[in-house]
Amino acid sequence: MRNTAVRLDKVPEPPGCSVLGNAPLSDPPAEGVRVRRPTLHAVAARAGVSKSSVSRVINGEPTVAPEIRQIVMAAVTELGYVPNGAARNLVTQKTNTIAIIVSDPPAGLVSDDPMFAMVVRAASRELEAAGKQVALVLAGSDESRRRVEQYLAAGHVDGAMLVSMDGSDPLPAVLARTGLPVVSHGRLATPGLMPYVDNDNLGGATKAVQHLLDQGRQRIATISGPLDMQAAQERLNAYRQALKDTGRRSIVALGDFTRISGAEAMRQLLDDDPQLDAVFAANDLMAIGALRTLREAGRRVPEDVAVVGFDDIEAALYTAPPLTTVRSPMGEQAARTVRLLLELLANGSADSVILPTEIVIRESA
Amino acid sequence: MRNTAVRLDKVPEPPGCSVLGNAPLSDPPAEGVRVRRPTLHAVAARAGVSKSSVSRVINGEPTVAPEIRQIVMAAVTELGYVPNGAARNLVTQKTNTIAIIVSDPPAGLVSDDPMFAMVVRAASRELEAAGKQVALVLAGSDESRRRVEQYLAAGHVDGAMLVSMDGSDPLPAVLARTGLPVVSHGRLATPGLMPYVDNDNLGGATKAVQHLLDQGRQRIATISGPLDMQAAQERLNAYRQALKDTGRRSIVALGDFTRISGAEAMRQLLDDDPQLDAVFAANDLMAIGALRTLREAGRRVPEDVAVVGFDDIEAALYTAPPLTTVRSPMGEQAARTVRLLLELLANGSADSVILPTEIVIRESA
DNA sequence: CTGAAAGCGCTTACAG
DNA sequence: CTGAAAGCGCTTACAG
Secondary structure, three states: OOOOOOOOEEEOOOOOOOOOOOOOOOOOOOOOOOOOOOOHHHHHHHHOOOHHHHHHHHOOOOOOOHHHHHHHHHHHHHHOOOOOHHHHHHHHOOOOEEEEEEOOOOOOOOOOOHHHHHHHHHHHHHHHHOOOEEEEEEOOOHHHHHHHHHHHHOOOOOEEEEEOOOOOOOHHHHHHOOOOOEEEEOOOOOOOOOOEEEEOHHHHHHHHHHHHHHOOOOOEEEEEOOOOOHHHHHHHHHHHHHHHHOOOOOEEEEOOOOHHHHHHHHHHHHHHOOOOOEEEEOOHHHHHHHHHHHHHOOOOOOOOOEEEOOEOOHHHHOOOOOOEEEEOHHHHOHHHHHHHHHHHHHHOOOOEEEEOOEEEOOOOO | OOOOOOOOEEEOOOOOOOOOOOOOOOOOOOOOOOOOOOOHHHHHHHHOOOHHHHHHHHOOOOOOOHHHHHHHHHHHHHHOOOOOHHHHHHHHOOOOEEEEEEOOOOOOOOOOOHHHHHHHHHHHHHHHHOOOEEEEEEOOOHHHHHHHHHHHHOOOOOEEEEEOOOOOOOHHHHHHOOOOOEEEEOOOOOOOOOOEEEEOHHHHHHHHHHHHHHOOOOOEEEEEOOOOOHHHHHHHHHHHHHHHHOOOOOEEEEOOOOHHHHHHHHHHHHHHOOOOOEEEEOOHHHHHHHHHHHHHOOOOOOOOOEEEOOEOOHHHHOOOOOOEEEEOHHHHOHHHHHHHHHHHHHHOOOOEEEEOOEEEOOOOO
16 A cells, blocks of 8 residues: 655754865855855955956956966955856856757656656756856746747847757747757757757668568567657658558557556557567657566567567666667767757757667567 | 767758748847847837836836836837846846756766656756746766856856765765855755755665565665765665664675666675575666566576665566565655755755655565 | 936956 | 946836
8 A cells, every 4th residue: 555644754953054174265154144245346456456357367368467367366266256147148148058948748758768868968968068057948838938938038048959859849939939049959840940960760760670570570560659759750650661661561559658658559559469479669668668568468578579669778778578679879879969969059050960770689579 | 789880961951941930029030140139228218118117017016007017018019028137137136047956977877867857857847837947057077066166156046956966975065165055955975064855765775674574585685875875875774774673684785876786786696695585776776787687597586586676766667577666755756855945945944854755565575 | 106327247349 | 468438238226
């Protein structure tokens, strides 16, 4: 039985917890008092030079006499000066920050997809390496889309990278019309709105089905992703085309890229065609769900039914049996993908990039 | 064989891709020309009132005559005016944004941990619901820690939520001395630096071991997480204490919370004590790794060896057999956890919160 | 209830 | 190479 009544214990903390054994840069703030940080003006006064000179030193301009630079640096260190970001942004008209905008459906369907984490993490790393800050924006509802537009229009960021999971999403058009540089992680349903980087989904799915065909599998089914997602569409199309080329008929069940949907779709597939001997799941998460259903139904994998996934997430190595799948370069090489995207953003380029996929053969097929 | 030579196809995009069928709010920007957005001044001129009045309307102040409000709103809509964020931040001395700071080791050990995604996602949602923006900051290296400190000192955010995975991390102390309000997702090694919310790791791990004991298991091993992480420490301590209470000896292997480390630790455990009949893995990811090793070694679960995990991530439902585990409220109720954290942040409270855990019994033990 | 003025903390031509 | 001045786009006392 699951215990739903939840205790919540308050653990009082000893009062007056100040920094323990860490020498602060400047005077430690008095309890509860929000200290006003030193300004450029204060540094200039301390150093006995003009604000202009301090500014130049701070920004590393070469046209500063060494002696001035030195005295300014001393004052900066002494006062613990850090330039105010808002003031800088205001005058320079740039923010040095890029938004990562994730189209996050309220239903949270893709919530456990490791792809999300990989992309966000890789983007953060690359952006940080490039000296940029990242604003993370989740945009699910109409309301939040409006907020995103306002946010961009307010000049909070210099550009944005869209991670859209839903092809029918109006977000791309909203972003495109802000006039800011925008790129997309994954191809969009509406072409031409912005450049993108994407997997070669068509090629990858074709390889998956071909592998099954090469094994002599006769009745090859597929579990598709949600059809409002571009990647799902392409993978399904490739499956259909490959079967058609060999005169076979398609056996399709619909999932939504989650494990549970894969399990359910597999159940339906088994009902529809008890004779099927292979399944191509449009992502690994659904393949994992399908494996569970097959296990429960007493079908052996790969003897009775072969299973191929797509993405090659880490979990694919730990299924029983280990999963044969298509390696997605956007997952496997998330850093590289993001770097490409940031290049597109910087260049203002309109050229998109498609990354080649490869099949990874393990034991499930 | 893995194909390492990677093609990369350039897909040229048709030139001149403008917004398709979406009526922009204002005039569409000319190709390549970065339009200067209208300012408060422009709105005031258009409406024939003072800037003060426009500002009041924009900020929803009640002391504005209805007619003025109306005419201002008309001008705002007509010009597509959105207040400049930097200017606002500068004058109000607040940013309306909260930083989520993730202590992200360069090694990327925890890279695939679904906990990361859950926390970040939940935090983003709650923050957005509260009308706040979120700055995502990854802090792994010394260098990046310095950058974080600068970033906070620059006044870019009003507060920060730390998601630290590493107890020996100097980051918390760095954050604490900025003087900004900070809270921690998870207890820190150094107490008193900031309030936190955490799982009842001790209680949870005790329940896990007790369950194994209740089953009459005799030789109960554990796979610990990295000991510089607070949660790993606590779970290991609970295991030790529970065994000690029954006069049993501890059998410990060290992992780092990843699947692969769980698989390796299990191998070592099997070497060390081939007779063991139960394993408590300090998280589900390592339990998944352990299951693979046990399968490869021909041990049946749970007949030969019982396995219990910790966290109850979604994948725990899909292992073979399904994993008995301890439900972590920080994962299961990520939204609530984050809400608590944000309350702490807002209140400036120094009270921490510990959330109770419960065991979820499935088939692996 | 409204407006003129000061000022938030910077950067950047412009003289010198 | 340096400094005085203007100005980025807002908000906020302060008079009226």
